[in-house]
Structures are given as C-alpha cells and as structure tokens.
Amino acid sequence: FLGAGGGNDIQWCFSQVKGAVDDDVAEADIISTVEFNHSGELLATGDKGGRVVIFQQEQENKTPSHSRGEYNVYSTFQSHEPEFDYLKSLEIEEKINKIRWLPQKNAAQFLLSTNDKTIKLWKISERDKRPEGYNLKEEDGRYRDPTTVTTLRVPVFRPMDLMVEASPRRIFANAHTYHINSISINSDYETYLSADDLRINLWHLEITDRSFNIVDIKPANMEELTEVITAAEFHPNSCNTFVYSSSKGTIRLCDMRASALCDRHSKLFEEPEDPSNRSFFSEIISSISDVKFSHSGRYMMTRDYLSVKIWDLNMENRPVETYQVHEYLRSKLCSLYENDCIFDKFECCWNGSDRQVYIVMTGSYNNFFRMFDRNTKRDITLEASRENNKPRTVLKPRKVCASGKRKKDEISVDSLDFNKKILHTAWHPKENIIAVATTNNLYIFQDKMN
Amino acid sequence: QDMQEKETVTPERAEEAKLKAKYPNLGQKPGGSDFLMKRLQKGQKYFDSGDYNMAKAKMKNKQLPSVGPDKNLVTGDHIPTPQDLPQRKSSLVTSKLAG
Numbered sequence: 001f002l003g004a005g006g007g008n009d010i011q012w013c014f015s016q017v018k019g020a021v022d023d024d025v026a027e028a029d030i031i032s033t034v035e036f037n038h039s040g041e042l043l044a045t046g047d048k049g050g051r052v053v054i055f056q057q058e059q060e061n062k063t064p065s066h067s068r069g070e071y072n073v074y075s076t077f078q079s080h081e082p083e084f085d086y087l088k089s090l091e092i093e094e095k096i097n098k099i100r101w102l103p104q105k106n107a108a109q110f111l112l113s114t115n116d117k118t119i120k121l122w123k124i125s126e127r128d129k130r131p132e133g134y135n136l137k138e139e140d141g142r143y144r145d146p147t148t149v150t151t152l153r154v155p156v157f158r159p160m161d162l163m164v165e166a167s168p169r170r171i172f173a174n175a176h177t178y179h180i181n182s183i184s185i186n187s188d189y190e191t192y193l194s195a196d197d198l199r200i201n202l203w204h205l206e207i208t209d210r211s212f213n214i215v216d217i218k219p220a221n222m223e224e225l226t227e228v229i230t231a232a233e234f235h236p237n238s239c240n241t242f243v244y245s246s247s248k249g250t251i252r253l254c255d256m257r258a259s260a261l262c263d264r265h266s267k268l269f270e271e272p273e274d275p276s277n278r279s280f281f282s283e284i285i286s287s288i289s290d291v292k293f294s295h296s297g298r299y300m301m302t303r304d305y306l307s308v309k310i311w312d313l314n315m316e317n318r319p320v321e322t323y324q325v326h327e328y329l330r331s332k333l334c335s336l337y338e339n340d341c342i343f344d345k346f347e348c349c350w351n352g353s354d355r356q357v358y359i360v361m362t363g364s365y366n367n368f369f370r371m372f373d374r375n376t377k378r379d380i381t382l383e384a385s386r387e388n389n390k391p392r393t394v395l396k397p398r399k400v401c402a403s404g405k406r407k408k409d410e411i412s413v414d415s416l417d418f419n420k421k422i423l424h425t426a427w428h429p430k431e432n433i434i435a436v437a438t439t440n441n442l443y444i445f446q447d448k449m450n
Numbered sequence: 451q452d453m454q455e456k457e458t459v460t461p462e463r464a465e466e467a468k469l470k471a472k473y474p475n476l477g478q479k480p481g482g483s484d485f486l487m488k489r490l491q492k493g494q495k496y497f498d499s500g501d502y503n504m505a506k507a508k509m510k511n512k513q514l515p516s517v518g519p520d521k522n523l524v525t526g527d528h529i530p531t532p533q534d535l536p537q538r539k540s541s542l543v544t545s546k547l548a549g
Contacts, residue, residue: 020546029546051545076548084495091493116493178490197490225486247486279466280476331461334468442547 010359010432011394011448012382016070018055019441021386031437033424037101037109040352040428043071043435044111045442046096050080052113052166054124068433068446075124077166080115092117098183100192102205110169112192116179119194121170121205129157175201175211182232188239195232195244202256214262215244215254230288230345236297243293245302249286251311269311271318281333281342289345295353301360303348306330308362308372323372323379326364328402328413341365341418352429363422366411367438368398384422384436384443394448 020029028049035044043055053076058069083092094115102110108125133155136144178196185192193214194201200215215232219225227248235241240256252265273282285305293300299320302309306327309319325346329336336342348362358374364381372379381398388395401410424437432447459467470476 018547020549028543031547045545045547047545047547049545053545053547073548076545089494089496091495093493179492222487225490228486228489277460277462279460279462280469281462281466331465333462333465334472337469338472440546 009376009378012434012445013392013394013448014389014443015068015391015433015446016444017386017389017441018053018071018444025440029440031424031440031442032095032097033099034426034435034437034442035099035101035111036426036428036435037111038103038429040430040433042074042101042109043426043444044099044101045437046079046099046113048093048095050078050082050094050096050115052077052079052096052099052111052122068431068449071444075164075166077122079113079120079122080118083117097180100183100185102185103189112183112185114180114183114194117173117176119172119180119183119203120168121172122166123169124164124166127163127165128159128161130160131155132158170205170208172203172208172211175203181230184233184242186234186239187237191239193232193234193242195229197228200229200232200242200244200262212260214256214260216261216263231291233291233293233300236293236295238297243291243300245288245291247287248283249288249304251288251291251300251302253313267313267316269316269319271309281337284337284342285333290347292348292350294350294358301348301350303346303362305342305344305346308348308360310360310374321374323360323370325362325370326400328400332413336418339418341421344421344423346421346423347425349425349427351427352431361425361427361434363425363436365418365421366416367420367422368400369422369425369436382445384438384441386441392448395445 019031026049028047028051030048031045032048033044033046036042037044041057043057045053045055047053054074055071056074057071060069079096080094082094084090085092092115096113096115098112098114100112102112104110108123111122111124113120113122132139133153135149135152135155136146138144172194176194176196176199178198180194180196182195183192184195190206191202191204194203194211195215198216198218199213201211202214203211215229217227217229227246227250230245230247232242232244235243241253242256243251243253245251249270251269253267253269254262255266256262258264258266273286288302288304290303291300298313300311300313302311302319303325306329307325308323310321310323312320333342346363348360351357351359351361359371360374361369361371363369367384368381369384370379370381381400382395383398399407399410400416401407401412403413406412420438422436422438426435428434434445436443436445
C-alpha cells in the first residue's frame, strides 16, 4: 500500500494533536467541520458548541529544516449560539455544519460559517499597533480633567502584542426552512450557495436581506417526498455550474444560465442498480454524504456509506472509479441500523493541487482513515491515535480482518469501536499535511521529509 | 448432471432478514416519506402549557408516563413536562482545542 515503498509514496508521520485527553467528551467539544484556507496557512475547526478555532502555521524560517511549521492557535470565537424559534417550536442547534474560507484579498481573512439556519461572514484581522498619547484620555481609558490639559500632542501608533480579532461582518438569516447541510463559494468570489434538505439558495456576499432560490425539490404534497438534498458545491472554475447530491445516491449538475430556477438538471449522475441486490438497506447506504469537485473541475468525488466514487463530468451513467472504504461493514448493516451508525455522514477530500498526484481521503470507524491513490490504485488505512504520537515516525498501516483467522496486528470487525468515527478530514492545498478530526481531537499528520 | 449450488444470500440480504426478524412491523420503504419527514423535523420540540397544567391537575398523584427513546415524537398520550424538555444550553466556554 501507500507508504510501503516506492519513491513517490507519501510516508505519513504524526505531527500534532489538539484537544483534551480525557475520555469523557462534552457534547460541545465534538468537532463538526475542518477546513484549510486557500494558502494552507490557516486551519479552521467548528464544533457542536458553535465555536470556531483557527490555527496558524508557523513561518518557515522559524521551523527546523526537517519538519514543516506547526499549527498553533491563532483565534477562537463563538460563531453561533443556540436559539429557539418560538413560532415553530423549533430548537436551533449552534453546531457549526460547515466552514468555508474566502480567498484572501487584503490583510484580513474572511470565512463563512453556518449552523442549521444562519450563515455568517466573519472577518479575522490582526492588530499589532495601538494609538497612544491622547490628549483627553489617560492610557487606561479614563477621561482626563480638561482643565489639566495644558499642551497638545499628536497621538502616535506604538507596537503592541499581536491581537487577533474576529468580528461578524454579515449575517445571512431567515432563508432556510430546513437544515443547512452545505455552503459553497463561487469561483466569482462574489456569490455563494447554501443548501438545505429541500432547497438551494444563491447569495451575494455583500447582500444579506435577500437571496435567490435556485433549486427547490419540495413536493406540493409532502407525502410524496422521496429524496432530500444532502450536499452541494459550486464548480471550481465555471461560475454558472454547481452540483447537488441526494439521499438516493444521485448527483445533479445544474447550469444557472439555463433558467432562474434550476429544477431541471443539465446532467444526472447515477449508477444503475442491480435489482437482484436490492435490500432494505440499499437506499440508505447509497445516500451521498459528501460531494467534492477535483481541483481541475474535470472530476467529482462522492462519498456514500461504504464507498468513495469518482465521476467524470462527461459520463453520467456510472462512476469511473469506486473505492471500498469498509466493505466488511456490509455484513453488519443490521446492527449499524439499530445503533444509527448507518446514518453517519462521512466527508471526503482530494489531495492538494499537485498535478501529478491524485489521492482521495476519507474517514471510517475505530479512528481509522483511508487513502486511495488513483494512479497506483493502492490504498492505505491509518489510525489517528495518541499511541502513535512520536513525531517523524512513519505511521503503521492498519488492517481489518473481515472474517476467518485474524493475523497478528489485524483487528477484527467485531472489535471496531463505532463510537470513534472520523467524519471530517482536510488536506492542505499545497503540501502533504492533513488534518484529521476524531470525535473531539484534531490530529495533524505530515509527510516525512528527508 | 452436477447439482448447481443454490444461489447464496448476499450479506446485505442476510442483514435485512435479521432486521426483519427483530422488527416484523418494519415498513417496506425505508427511504420513503416517514423516514425523510423525521429527518426534516429534527429539532422540533413541543410543549403546551395548557395541556401540561390540565394534566397536572388531573393526575396529581399519578406518575406521568416517562419519556420514550424518541423524545421528539409527539403522541396523543404523552404530555411533555418541563423536565423532559432539554435545558437551555449553559453559558459558553472556550473550546478545548484552543487550550
């Protein structure tokens, strides 16, 4: 597998772990989203308690030559708070469902964060100077007695300890009846979409009091509801194109030039199902939990319960590649349905924009995560665990024994801990650095540098 | 003539049989309306102070039925009590990731 040899294989090593060590996890500490910014210098996490924590990579000149910069806390703030909609008797969770960064235009950084109902644009800015020498105020802020002012001076800026401030610049509210699952910034960097279970809205980043509805799959009679929207994303280059996935395993590509309401798709991606294989679980496990375009925009990747599929945008009738994440779970579907794990929403991500390499990564149970190399067709299973935390020691690949005699170092399916799920992972846009979120800890792994 | 082996049951079908054995009333369409409606209704909390006070008056000495596993499902018999509704979240602290 990857890492087992070969000049171009990546050898992953533990770099850092963030978060509490204790096993008793407070619900608020459950990590719900992880995202690198466009340069990879910043890494943001969101949690169930509505908080955002941003880490910043150390500058190159400060790090030893054998490792890339470490990520340290840069800013943390409360993005969303719990709300109660009294009119609808609806409790609105503060959990951050998604964070998406805007590309940097000036000294400040901007990100969008969303809970189930409200999207917020946050500005994160640095302050490293402050004015001193006011005429009417003391240094501590108290006003001076004006009669004691006998001379005038010009206040000057003096350096101060770096302070990072986060402020909400826009609040995009009241546009979603159902629960927001995705936000995606358009390649025009002026608009973005937000998707809930039944509708997708288009916003302008400057305008908060209106948004355009571009997809509406709500049936006139709710009894006829057969599928919901599970994820949506804008094409990385074509500002008129976006896709959305459904709970029935289909992906629809829409072109906003075609009509104002994109209810009729331009392309429908669906793998034909073998009717003889159909079971009670078929539709549930085919539900797509994440969709991600490749950097070029030529391909897209979808994640369903058991697999990752790569689609060529030019071919609608089947994926070009399918990778099994944890096929051994197919014979455990009954208990996974009973404990609700079958509804877990795993995300997936592409490697950074290295043109030669195409690797996809996704999480699994037991704090395992998987990578698939599209070129070599090799795959690897790694574990995010504090037991492996020796920096610069290559992570040992893991193997699950599906049936039969378990070899040494293999773990049997029945020993897997289904409470240890890796749902969120992220890959640095340029370097071989990955961020992997377990329930309440964030692991950072790096390529071993020689 | 060789005896063909009977078509083996796929792992998924075997799991389905297990589930149906446990829950004979399980609906035929898991992806259908009821299932999705439950997903759409996440977060719905019902409390009617009128019903609650009436029930308190009538059932002074009786135990109210305890909350089942699905708190959000409103039935005709069960009257949510303030204890059943989740508490408003406590005041907010810094994430342990930043600690």
